[in-house]
Amino acid sequence: MRAAPPPPPLLSALVLALAAAAGAAELYCSLQLEGALWRGETGEFLFYAEERLCGSCRDKKDCKVVFSQEELRKRLTPLQYHVTQEKGTESAFEGEYTHHKAQGIYKCVVCGTPLFKSETKFDSNSGWPSFYDVISPDTITLTDDFSYGMHRIEISCSQCGAHLGHIFDDGPRPTGKRYCINSASLSFKPAEKNSAGEGSGSTRPAQTGKAEL
Numbered sequence: 001m002r003a004a005p006p007p008p009p010l011l012s013a014l015v016l017a018l019a020a021a022a023g024a025a026e027l028y029c030s031l032q033l034e035g036a037l038w039r040g041e042t043g044e045f046l047f048y049a050e051e052r053l054c055g056s057c058r059d060k061k062d063c064k065v066v067f068s069q070e071e072l073r074k075r076l077t078p079l080q081y082h083v084t085q086e087k088g089t090e091s092a093f094e095g096e097y098t099h100h101k102a103q104g105i106y107k108c109v110v111c112g113t114p115l116f117k118s119e120t121k122f123d124s125n126s127g128w129p130s131f132y133d134v135i136s137p138d139t140i141t142l143t144d145d146f147s148y149g150m151h152r153i154e155i156s157c158s159q160c161g162a163h164l165g166h167i168f169d170d171g172p173r174p175t176g177k178r179y180c181i182n183s184a185s186l187s188f189k190p191a192e193k194n195s196a197g198e199g200s201g202s203t204r205p206a207q208t209g210k211a212e213l
Contacts, residue, residue, distance in 0.1 A: 063159060063160050063161045064158075064159050064160075065111045065113075065159045065160040066160070067110065067111075067160065069085070072084075072085060072110065076109070076110070077184070079184045080109055080110075080184045080185070082184075083163060083182045083184040083185050084109065084110050084162035084163050084164075084184070084185050085162070085163070086163075087147075087154070087163040088163075088182075088184075089182060090128070090182050090183060090184050091127075092126070092127025092128065093127040095127075095128060095129060095182060095183025095184065096183045096184075097129045097183040097186055097188065098127065098128060098129055098183060099123075100121075100129065100183075100188070102118065102188070102190055102191075103118045103119075103190070103191040104118050104188055104189050104190040104191040105117060105118070105135075105188070105189045105191070106118070106121075106129075106131075106181075106186045106187070106188055107186065107187045107188070107189060108157040108159065108160060108162055108164070108185065108186070108187070109162070109184070109185055109186055109187045110157065110160045110162040110185075111157060111159050111160035111162070112187070113139050113157055113158075113159045113160070114135050114139065114189075115134060115135060115139055115140065115157070115164070115181075115186070116131040116133075116134060116135060116179065116181070116186075117133075117135060118191070120132050120133045120134075122171075122172060124171075124178055124180070126178075126180060128165065128180050128181060128182060128183070129180075129181045129182075129183055129186065130171070130178050130179065130180055130181070131178075131179040131181065132171045132172050132173075132174075132175050132176075132177055132178065132179070133175050133177065133179075134179065138158060139157070139158055139159070140155050140156065140157065140158055140164070141155070141156045141157070141158045141161075142154070142155060142167065143156065145166065152166045152168075153166060153167045153168075154166055155167050155179060155181070157185075162185055163182075163185065164179075164181050164182065164185045164186075165179065165180045165181040165182050165185065166180050167179050167180070168180060
C-alpha cells in the first residue's frame, strides 16, 4: 500500500461530495480513480491489490453464473438465501458444518463451485467452519467490508457472487489465514472411499481460539 500525490482541488471536492452523499465507508470500498482508491476520511489516494478491489464478481449482474432471485428463493432455505444474497451471518456454533469432520469438498451452495477441501478445515473455536486455504484463489473474491463499525475482508464466490464469510490473518500454518465461512453458504460432497473404506486423510493443524465471523 502506498500513497499517491493529492488529487486536483476540483476532483477532491467531487470526491468529498460523493462521500457525503454515499458515506465514506461505501466510497472507500468502491470508488476507483485511475487505478487508485480515494480514501475520503484521510484525504489521500491509496493503492490496493487488485483482488481486494476488483474481484471478478463484485456485482452479481456481472457474475459468470447468474440466477434470478425468484429461483434462489425457491431452491435455497430462508437461512441460505439470507446469508448468501443478503450478506447475513448464521448463529455461532449452530451451522451444519461447524463441527463437521467428514472428508470431501465444500462447495458454494448457490452455484456448486468447489471452494475448500476438508484437509484444510480446522477447529478455530470461533463458532463457524474455518479453513486455512482455498482450493484455488480464483474461486473467491475479496472485498473490504466496513459494516458494524469495523474493517473486515469479505469473502464471496467469484462465480455467482454469493456471500461466504470473512478472512482473517490469525489462522494456522502454512498460510496463516482463517477463512471463516457460514455453513449456510456451503454444500458438501463426500470423498470417494478407498479400498479400506475410508477417504483420503491428512494431518490437521492445531486448534486455535479465534474472533467472530
